[in-house]
Amino acid sequence: MGTRFLLALFLVLLVLGFAAALTHSPTAEVQGAQLPQQDEPSSPTLLTQMQESLSSYWDSAKEAARGLYEKTYLPTVDEKLRDMYSKSTAAVSTYAGIFTDQLLTLLKGD
Template identity: 70%
Template sequence: MGIRFFLALCFLLLVLGCEVQGAVLPQQHDASSQPLLAQVQESLSTYWDTAKTAAQGLYEKTYLTTVDEKIRDMYSKSTAAMSTYAGIFTDQILTMLKGDQ
């Protein structure tokens, strides 16, 4: 969860940074002929592509194989523990439902 939060925070800061600095868009010769909605859509699309590219680059820089192995190990251990506790819980429920016979 920490990595996802970190990436989300970086993405948010990147978008805000682009908004504050103002992305340099190619000058259009006849900008008045385009409707405002099309201009806004094009601007948002440019911001989105820039943010997506930056987030992908950040993810590729911070990707560590040891972290991936640790996550897999934690997942396998936690699923093994949960299956054990689920089995115990199921046995308790069945014992309660059966009662003393």
């Protein structure tokens, strides 16, 4: 459920970003009869308000996650993770080499 939520949020942000890019793009204007330009209202549009709101929520979520990470950071766990990573990459590379040799022997034959 969390992955679906993040995907939906990403898609909403992507659509909002494209909509904002199209409204500010000079190529998005429709060519036609020249009408006298009207003064735009000084209040922000609904789209900009939503973008600012989502941006502020995103920033606060990043800060909360960063705070939680800093509170729970343990140097010993970090060392264990680095050690596990180095051992697992060594094992994977060894077994990948064995598999590659077996595959080449099988394909090449004697």
